[in-house]
Amino acid sequence: AVRPVLLGMTFPGAGFLHWASANQVMLASVLCGVSLSLFLVALLLWFATGNVIAPVLAWTGAAFLASAPARFGLAATPSDTALPWLIGPAVLMACLFAWLIPGKQAGCTKPSAARCPAITREPIAIPDELSPDMMRRMRLLLDRALQPARRFDGFEWRDQFQTAAVRYQVNFMAYALALAQRRYAPAASCHFAEAQQYLLAKIGDRRMWGYWRLENTWGNLRVDGDPVRHQNIMYSGFTALQMAVGGASRLELHHRGKVQLSYGLDQIMALLDRQYRTSPYGLLACEPNWIYPLCNLITMAGIRAADGRLGTDRWRQRAEPFLASLDREATRRDGSFIAFRSALTGIAPPAPGGIVMQAFPCLFLNALSPERAQEHWWRVRQRLDHGSWQRLFWPVDVGNYGFSRASSYAATAAAAVEMGDTAIAGECLRRLEIECPSREVDGVIHRERASLWAHALETLARSGAPDGFRELVERPGHEHGPRLISAPYPDVLVARAMCEGRSLKLVLHPGRGTLRPLLEFEGLIPDRHYRTGIDDQPFLKADAGGRALLRLQLAGRTSLSLDPVV
Numbered sequence: 001a002v003r004p005v006l007l008g009m010t011f012p013g014a015g016f017l018h019w020a021s022a023n024q025v026m027l028a029s030v031l032c033g034v035s036l037s038l039f040l041v042a043l044l045l046w047f048a049t050g051n052v053i054a055p056v057l058a059w060t061g062a063a064f065l066a067s068a069p070a071r072f073g074l075a076a077t078p079s080d081t082a083l084p085w086l087i088g089p090a091v092l093m094a095c096l097f098a099w100l101i102p103g104k105q106a107g108c109t110k111p112s113a114a115r116c117p118a119i120t121r122e123p124i125a126i127p128d129e130l131s132p133d134m135m136r137r138m139r140l141l142l143d144r145a146l147q148p149a150r151r152f153d154g155f156e157w158r159d160q161f162q163t164a165a166v167r168y169q170v171n172f173m174a175y176a177l178a179l180a181q182r183r184y185a186p187a188a189s190c191h192f193a194e195a196q197q198y199l200l201a202k203i204g205d206r207r208m209w210g211y212w213r214l215e216n217t218w219g220n221l222r223v224d225g226d227p228v229r230h231q232n233i234m235y236s237g238f239t240a241l242q243m244a245v246g247g248a249s250r251l252e253l254h255h256r257g258k259v260q261l262s263y264g265l266d267q268i269m270a271l272l273d274r275q276y277r278t279s280p281y282g283l284l285a286c287e288p289n290w291i292y293p294l295c296n297l298i299t300m301a302g303i304r305a306a307d308g309r310l311g312t313d314r315w316r317q318r319a320e321p322f323l324a325s326l327d328r329e330a331t332r333r334d335g336s337f338i339a340f341r342s343a344l345t346g347i348a349p350p351a352p353g354g355i356v357m358q359a360f361p362c363l364f365l366n367a368l369s370p371e372r373a374q375e376h377w378w379r380v381r382q383r384l385d386h387g388s389w390q391r392l393f394w395p396v397d398v399g400n401y402g403f404s405r406a407s408s409y410a411a412t413a414a415a416a417v418e419m420g421d422t423a424i425a426g427e428c429l430r431r432l433e434i435e436c437p438s439r440e441v442d443g444v445i446h447r448e449r450a451s452l453w454a455h456a457l458e459t460l461a462r463s464g465a466p467d468g469f470r471e472l473v474e475r476p477g478h479e480h481g482p483r484l485i486s487a488p489y490p491d492v493l494v495a496r497a498m499c500e501g502r503s504l505k506l507v508l509h510p511g512r513g514t515l516r517p518l519l520e521f522e523g524l525i526p527d528r529h530y531r532t533g534i535d536d537q538p539f540l541k542a543d544a545g546g547r548a549l550l551r552l553q554l555a556g557r558t559s560l561s562l563d564p565v566v
Contacts, residue, residue, distance in 0.1 A: 001067040003078070008063025011093065012039035015066025019074045031072055035062035049161045050219035050288030052344065129496035129507045130184050132557075134462055136445040138180060139490060139511075140455055141173050142195055143444060146489060149201035156400045156452050160211040161287075163398040167208045169452045171238045174199045176459035178245040182472050183463055187504055188484040188497030190520075196246035203239050206255035219288020227253070228263050228271065234286040237299025240268050244305035245476045269306045272299060273314050281343060282325025289343040293330035294357075296322075297364035304367065305473045315368075323369055335379055337361055354394035355383060360411040363418045363460075367473040377419045384424060389431070399451025406436045406450035410457035420466035429461065443490070443511060482562060486520035492554065504562040510554040519550045521562065529565040539565070 008015025013035025020028035039062070042054035069076050130138070144154045158164035174196060181192040202208065212232055213225035220231060227235040228251075239251060243265050251268065253261040275284055286295035300322055304315035330338055332348075336358055339351030351357070359380045366373035383392060393408040409432040416425035436447040446455065460469075481499035490511035498505045502525065524530065524542035532538055532550065540562075542548045552558065 004066040004069075005063050008035075008066045009060070012036045012059045013062050013066075015063045016069075016072075016074075018066065018078050019069045019076070021075070021077045024074055024077075027072070027074060031066075031074075035065075038062070047290075047349075050215055050285075050290055052221075052289065053218045128184075130180070130494075132495075132509060133445070135493045135495060135509060136440060136443055137438075137455075137462065138177075138459060139444045139493075140446050140452075141177060141459060142191060142489065144452070145173055145177065145195035145199050146191070147198070149198050150205065152202070152207075154452070158400055160208075161215070164400050164451070164453070165211075167203060167235065167238070169399070169456065170199050170203045170208065171242050172453055172456035172460070174203075174242040174246050176456045176463065178476075179460060179469060179472055180463040183465065183468060185494045185497035186478060187482065187499045188487075188494045188506075189478070190484050190487045190492075191489050191494060193247065193485075194489075196248065200243065200246065200248045200251065201254075203242065204252050204254050206253070206260070209235055209253060215288055226261060228261070228268060231275070231285045231288060233272070233284050233295050233299045234292075236268055237272065237284070237295060237302055240265065240272065241298055241302030241305060243268075244302050244309050245472055247309075247476075247478060249309075265306055266310055266312070269303060269310070269312065269314060272303060273318065276318055276322065281329050281341075282321055283329055285343050286340075291329070291341045291343050292339070293326065293337045294361050294364070296326070296330070297361050297368065301364045301367045301473050305476045308474060308476045319368070323372065326372075335375065337376070352394060352396075353398070354408060355380065355387075355392040356394065356408040356411050358383075359415045361415075363411075363415040363469055366418050366467065367470040370467075370470070373419065377415070377421065380415075381421065381424065397449070397451045397454055399453030402449060402451065404436055404449045406432060406447060406454040407457060409435075410450075410454045410461060413461035414457050414464060417461050417464040418467065418469050425461060429458075432458070480523070482521060482523040484519060485522050486518075488517050491515050491517045492519070495557070502564050506560040506562075508552070508554060508558045508560065510556070514553075514555040516551055516553055519552055520547065521550070522547045524548055524562070525564055530562045531565060533559075533561050533563075 004015035004018035007018050013032035016028045016031040016035065035058075039055060039058040042051075042058035045051045045054045065071070140154075144152075147153055152166065155166050155169055156164065157166060160166065177192055177195050177199075181188070185192065209227035210225070212227040212235065213223070216222050216224050216230075216232075222230070224230070243249070243251060249265050251263045251265075252259045253263075272284070276282070281291060283291045283293070283296045284299065286292040300315065300318070303318070307313060307315050329341060332338060338348040339353060339357055341348040358376065362373045362377045362380065365376060393405045393412075395403055395405055397404045397407045399407045409428040413425045413428035413432070416422075416428065432447075432450075436449045438445050438447055450458075481502065482504040483499070484494065484497055484504070484506060487494070487508075492515075493509045493511050494506070495509055496505065496507035504521070521542075522545075524546045526542055526544050526546045529539050529541050530548070532540060534552065536553065537550065540548045540550050552560065
């Protein structure tokens with residue numbers, strides 16, 4: 001009984017070959033094949049969820065089961081020798097070890113920047129207000145963000161372990177709305193600030209982080225459901241960036257209305273900083289024991305944005321070691337990013353995803369190291385200029401696992417806009433429109449085959465500008481001065497809200513019909529009169545607290561300017 005167990009430990013399922021005598025060769029071979037298939041499924045589960053227990057159980061379980069052949073209809077008659085049957089497994093193992101030789105791995109010398117000239121940035125005509133078309137597209141995100149915090153109508157529930165997880169939809173909606181507000185309406189907290197508050201409440205919902213108890217148990221062998229404390233930057237790092245650019249200072253993890261855990265932004269930053277300092281790779285795991293360069297770039301962008309919010313200096317202290325680790329552990333010899341690396345074994349296997357796995361990280365890398373971002377984007381551009389787009393762009397929308405290139409086109413377009421590559425951005429959005437046409441329903445534009453995550457990425461692309469996301473990360477704070485703090489949604493859509501000295505410049509559109517909504521302002525000079533430029537109400541007066549109300553007739557595009565009367 002010991003021999004099949006030992007044989008089974010040399011290769012998954014090989015223990016059954018101990019019983020492969022002349023009259024039961026086929027059955028023993030089938031059992032070996034089934035065991036190997038189960039082990040491969042367990043490996044996929046390890047890749048997908050960080051489950052380190054499944055491969056071990058599949059391999060050792062098959063070895064011990066082979067010691068009881070009668071349970072599987074095998075006679076307890078060992079073959080004369082199992083050696084011939086191990087030729088196939090031995091060849092497979094040899095191929096595996098050959099693939100794992102150092103020359104195939106990352107840990108490389110960074111390619112010379114001289115080989116990677118910067119992309120020539122073409123002049124871009126950047127509009128100073130949101131177009132009606134863009135506002136109708138943005139309503140798809142606002143409609144979902146502004147619903148009550150416990151409701152997730154319009155979100156896509158596929159799973160909570162991989163790329164279609166709802167938490168990523170929440171995170172990237174927050175990033176997109178923060179960028180749009182920064183670009184077009186920094187002096188309007190209505191809609192945008194409320195949306196960020198609701199999105200933060202949604203990301204704190206236990207349905208967004210309850211998965212971690214399972215992953216932590218089977219991946220780290222730790223029974224702890226706290227998603228912030230240890231090795232989980234796909235939640236803590238992504239949410240830190242959401243908080244930093246969205247203006248939040250505290251995350252409350254709640255379940256059915258009861259707060260279970262609470263973290264301040266500075267607490268999360270301190271935890272992440274300590275983990276980076278003690279990480280042997282210099283990078284942190286996303287899923288248990290799996291290191292993703294993209295997750296680390298998003299997390300570090302969050303740390304840098306939090307520095308701008310909190311006045312701390314963590315990014316500057318971590319920048320050099322982090323970027324060195326990025327070159328050493330996350331970059332192949334040809335300068336391309338690895339998709340992910342096992343922190344337990346060091347293996348960095350090839351992964352699906354296409355060109356977007358190289359393009360999308362540039363959006364966040366540009367906020368940390370513009371020179372490296374330019375080098376990576378140059379390689380992306382070379383592949384796009386000389387390769388087949390149909391092959392380079394993976395035909396699966398990873399936001400909902402549907403068969404479309406929506407998320408790949410949108411993510412690449414967002415990175416291209418950030419890098420100032422208008423040609424690639426325009427071509428991505430053109431192909432997105434062809435393959436997933438826009439459709440308008442009740443004043444909201446959406447794409448039926450595209451995931452909500454892809455819609456958020458498209459909003460990032462359409463709201464962006466060269467270095468736009470980098471500017472948001474470097475200076476995430478809000479402007480001081482007069483601002484619009486309340487306007488009914490979707491009756492009022494804000495196309496522009498800018499402070500110019502002590503004046504407030506607004507462009508508003510009605511969301512439905514002709515209305516007379518009530519607007520509320522703050523940050524005005526106390527007890528000062530303001531000109532509005534509106535015929536039926538040419539003046540308004542701020543109260544002692546610098547607040548004022550204005551009822552405005554909206555019948556199409558309406559421009560409004562609040563100027564203090566000297």
